[in-house]
Amino acid sequence: MTDLIELDGVEKVFDVRRKTGRWRREKRQVRAVDGISFRVPRGEMVGYIGPNGAGKSTTIKMLTGILTPSAGRIGVAGLDPSRERTKMAQRIGVVFGQRTTLWWDLPLYDSYRLAHRMYRIPDARFRENLDRCVELLDLASLLDVPVRQLSLGQRMRGDIAAALLHDPDVLYLDEPTIGLDVISKAKVRQFLRDLNAERATTILLTTHDLTDIEQLCKRVMVIDHGRLMYDGALAGLHEAGEGERTLVVDLERELPPVRAEGARVIKVEGPRQWLAFPASASAAPLVAQIAAEYPLVDLSVREPDIEAVIARMYEGPEVH
Numbered sequence: 001m002t003d004l005i006e007l008d009g010v011e012k013v014f015d016v017r018r019k020t021g022r023w024r025r026e027k028r029q030v031r032a033v034d035g036i037s038f039r040v041p042r043g044e045m046v047g048y049i050g051p052n053g054a055g056k057s058t059t060i061k062m063l064t065g066i067l068t069p070s071a072g073r074i075g076v077a078g079l080d081p082s083r084e085r086t087k088m089a090q091r092i093g094v095v096f097g098q099r100t101t102l103w104w105d106l107p108l109y110d111s112y113r114l115a116h117r118m119y120r121i122p123d124a125r126f127r128e129n130l131d132r133c134v135e136l137l138d139l140a141s142l143l144d145v146p147v148r149q150l151s152l153g154q155r156m157r158g159d160i161a162a163a164l165l166h167d168p169d170v171l172y173l174d175e176p177t178i179g180l181d182v183i184s185k186a187k188v189r190q191f192l193r194d195l196n197a198e199r200a201t202t203i204l205l206t207t208h209d210l211t212d213i214e215q216l217c218k219r220v221m222v223i224d225h226g227r228l229m230y231d232g233a234l235a236g237l238h239e240a241g242e243g244e245r246t247l248v249v250d251l252e253r254e255l256p257p258v259r260a261e262g263a264r265v266i267k268v269e270g271p272r273q274w275l276a277f278p279a280s281a282s283a284a285p286l287v288a289q290i291a292a293e294y295p296l297v298d299l300s301v302r303e304p305d306i307e308a309v310i311a312r313m314y315e316g317p318e319v320h
C-alpha cells in the first residue's frame with residue numbers, strides 16, 4: 001500500500017502578542033504542533049484525537065494547505081499542501097462540524113451546482129456522485145430547502161455530500177457528528193464506513209465522540225500538547241493507557257473489603273465490591289481465590305473504557 005499522507009517532524013509555532021499592561025505587550029510563542037511524524041496508507045480510516053487545544057485543527061489546517069508548517073515536511077497525494085494549494089483542493093474534501101461550507105441562504109442544490117463549477121467536475125461524474133450522495137445520505141427531499149432551514153443533522157449530511165462531489169482521495173472530518181441526534185450519527189457513520197469500503201477514500205477523523213472512533217477506526221492517533229502520544233490499534237490504546245482492569249464481585253451480603261492477592265478493593269457499595277488488578281494478569285486465579293473464601297453470588301470483569309484510558313494518558317507522563 002502506498003502512503004497517501006506523510007508527515008515528517010512537522011511543527012507549527014504561532015507568535016502571540018498579549019497585552020500585559022497599559023503600554024506593555026508580551027511576545028510569546030505557542031507550539032501548537034511540536035514535531036509530529038506519521039504516515040497514512042491509501043484507504044485507511046484513522047482517528048485523530050486529543051483534548052481541547054492539543055493541536056488537531058492546526059494539523060488539519062496544515063494538511064489542507066491553509067497553514068504553512070514552521071518546520072518539517074508534509075506530503076499529501078504527492079503534493080506539498082501549502083505550496084500547491086489549488087491542486088491540493090482538487091484532491092481533498094473537508095468537513096468542519098462546527099462550520100458549514102454551504103451557502104446559507106441558497107437551496108442545498110445550489111451549493112452543489114457551485115461546487116460543480118468551482119471544481120470543474122465533468123458533468124457525468126458530478127451527476128453520478130450527486131445521485132449516490134443524495135441516495136445514501138437521504139437528501140432527496142432537502143435539495144430545494146435553503147440551508148439555514150435545515151436541521152443540524154440534515155446540514156451535516158449536506159456538507160458531507162458537498163465535500164465528496166469532486167471525488168477526493170482524502171476526506172478530513174473535524175467533529176462530523178457533533179450535536180447530532182443518535183439516528184443522524186448512525187446515518188453519518190454508516191455512510192463513512194461505506195465510502196471507505198467501496199471507494200477506498202482515505203479518511204482522517206477528528207472527534208470528541210469516542211463512539212465514532214470505536215465504530216469507524218481501527219487505528220487511532222492521540223495528540224496532546226502538539227505531540228503524538230499514541231499511534232496504533234484502538235485495542236492497544238487500552239493497554240497503553242492501562243494499568244488495570246476491574247473485577248466486580250457481588251457477595252451474598254455486605255462484608256468488609258475483600259482481601260485477595262494481587263488485587264485491591266477500590267469501591268464498596270453494599271454487597272458489591274470493585275477490585276482493581278493488573279490488566280496483564282489473568283482474572284481466573286483471582287476469581288478462584290475469592291470464590292473459595294467468600295460467599296460469591298456473581299461477578300464480572302471490566303476493561304477500562306477508552307474515555308478513562310485517554311483521560312489517564314493526558315494526566316500521566318508520555319506513553320509509548
Ligand SMILES: Nc1ncnc2c1ncn2[C@@H]1O[C@H](COP(=O)(O)OP(=O)(O)OP(=O)(O)O)[C@@H](O)[C@H]1O
Pocket residue numbers: 014015016030031032050051052053054055056057058059
Ligand atoms: N492562529 C492561531 N494563533 C495563535 N495560537 C493559535 C492559533 N491557532 C491555534 N492556536 C493555539 O494552538 C494550540 C492548538 O490549537 P488547535 O486549535 O490546533 O487545537 P485542537 O486540538 O484543534 O483543539 P480543539 O479540540 O479545541 O479544537 C492552542 O493552544 C491554540 O490556542
